[in-house]
Amino acid sequence: MPSGPLSLSDLFPRDRICVDLSSVEKEALFVELVDLIGSTGSTHFDREDALACVLERESRMSTGIRPGVALPHGKTDGVDRFFGAIGVSRLGVDYDALDGEPVRIAFMLISPRSMANEHLAILKRLAGLLDAPGFVAAMLSASDPSEAHRVIERYEARITKV
Secondary structure, eight states, X not given: OOSSSSOHHHHSOXXXXXXXXXXXXXXXXXXXXXXXXXXXXXXXXXXXXXXXXXXHHHHHSOOEEETTEEOOEEEETTBSSOEXXXXXXXXXXXXXXXXXXXXXXEEEEEEEGGGHHHHHHHHHHHHHXXXXXXXXXXXXXXXXXXXXXXXXXXXXXXXXXX
């Protein structure tokens, strides 16, 4: 089991994965992913606070971290546990990423402010997944949330065997 509060496959359940985002702009992407979290029966999830913390973090520096990949995230007192969502865009999202490229896949993480160390541990594990050869391509080719979730499980198992 990976270190930290959750496995990535638990953090990003099937019902919080969208493989056909409608958003084409960054703020709309944030709203779409926050609403995906909120629509899945999440308790103790303050939508406005979650959106505000992601926008505030993004205002400091783009979270477009790799070609075609973004990791919008934030910490807030408005949640009492970790929430994650994944969005895949077939069209690409104008993200103002450092490389200037549109984002095709976004991993959103909303964390309790009191769990900053665990937040960093999750970001580190996500970076490990993103470094795994073939992971991003496999996620982009997933035809539905179940297939995308299986990709996460498969690659997470590979990186935790190390």
